Amino acid sequence: MIPMEYYLIVSTILMFVGIYGFLTRRNLLAMLISVELILNSVDINFVVFNRFLFPEHLEGFFFSLFAIGISAAETAVAIAIIINIYRNIRNIQVRNLDKMKW
Amino acid sequence: MEITLDLIVFIVLALFIVVSAVLAVTTKRILRSATYLLFVLFGTAGIYFQLNYSFLGAVQLLVYAGGITVLYVFSILLTSSEGDQAEKLKKSKLFAGLGATLAAMGICLFVMLKHQFIPSSFEHGELAMRTIGHALMSTGKDGYVLPFEVISILLLACIIGGLMIARKR
Numbered sequence: 001m002i003p004m005e006y007y008l009i010v011s012t013i014l015m016f017v018g019i020y021g022f023l024t025r026r027n028l029l030a031m032l033i034s035v036e037l038i039l040n041s042v043d044i045n046f047v048v049f050n051r052f053l054f055p056e057h058l059e060g061f062f063f064s065l066f067a068i069g070i071s072a073a074e075t076a077v078a079i080a081i082i083i084n085i086y087r088n089i090r091n092i093q094v095r096n097l098d099k100m101k102w
Numbered sequence: 103m104e105i106t107l108d109l110i111v112f113i114v115l116a117l118f119i120v121v122s123a124v125l126a127v128t129t130k131r132i133l134r135s136a137t138y139l140l141f142v143l144f145g146t147a148g149i150y151f152q153l154n155y156s157f158l159g160a161v162q163l164l165v166y167a168g169g170i171t172v173l174y175v176f177s178i179l180l181t182s183s184e185g186d187q188a189e190k191l192k193k194s195k196l197f198a199g200l201g202a203t204l205a206a207m208g209i210c211l212f213v214m215l216k217h218q219f220i221p222s223s224f225e226h227g228e229l230a231m232r233t234i235g236h237a238l239m240s241t242g243k244d245g246y247v248l249p250f251e252v253i254s255i256l257l258l259a260c261i262i263g264g265l266m267i268a269r270k271r
Contacts, residue, residue, distance in 0.1 A: 001108075001224045002108055002109055002112050002224075003222075004219065004222045005214070005215060006112065006116070007112075007149070008214055009211065009214075009215075010116045010119060010120065010149075012207060012210050012211055012214065013120050013123075013207070014119060014120070014123050014142070015210075016203050016204075016206060016207035016210070017120070017123040017124055017126075017127055018123070018127070019203055019206070020127055020199060020200065020203040021126070021127030023199035023202070023203065024127070024191055024195070024196055024199045024200075025127065026189055026191065027132055027182075029132055029136075029174065029177060029178055029181065029182075030127075030132055030135055032174075033126060033127075033135055033136060033139050033174065034127055036139060036143075036166075036170070037123055037126065037127070037139070037142060040142060040143065040146050040166075043146070043162075044146060044149060047149075047150060047153060047155060047158065048153070051153045051154075051155070051224065052222035052223065052224055053219065053220055053222055055223065055224075055225060057244070058229075058233070058234075058237055058244070061155060061158060061229070061234075062237065062238075062246050062249070064158060065158060065161060066249055066253055068161055068162060068165050068166065069165065069253050069256075069257065070253065070256065071166075071170075072165050072166075072169060072170055072257075073256055073257055073260035074260075075170050075173060075174075076173065076260050076261070076264045077260050077263055077264055077267070079173055079174070079177045079264075080263070080264040080265075080267040080268040081267055082177060082181065083177060083180060083181065083268050084267050084268055086180070086181040092181050092182070093189065095189075
């Protein structure tokens, strides 16, 4: 059996790689990709805790299942907003994004 | 601790995930970044399969690798021109971000490895599909029918919202 900490180390590294990308990328889509990395690491954590600590319950399993669905919805709306921004300012760099509609 | 096939598979998956994730946030071209994200999602599905949660792995492959990545690739092709490179960040900002991230990661790893978890166990065996279905559809104590319905409403709202935001005026 693989110790539980190994999985947690992988998910921690994945989470902080995502945070690093969120801090240093300047493209809206690249930032969204970093957010996906963070969401993935949290999903791994929930599943691992469920599997190793409470194998007779299913809370972590269903939490990740719903988190996957919600992140799909979130991505769809975010990409719609990004495409709308692109249509308005022909660019999706964060630097150029300094005015809202009003 | 002896080296088992389980451990080898896990190490391969972990290296695959970490290397792909680092490449996804450091590569200059955004389309490559999306491809590396796809690799990370595949690796995560592999970890779910290894933990004997095949259903979750299949959902991950279908929804993430099949659906979300296609959305990303389409929107990247729509919004960035050919030969588009990520703009250079100032060195000081880059190092500030890297330093903050590494420090926070060190603290998190330290706390996590110091913490005494309750005794963990792992028994092999697939989680039965029947169990998942019953839990998803039951209204009792361990039932998930309410979140199931709520998420279906949420998905509908997202479809309509996405259409409203992205439509041409």
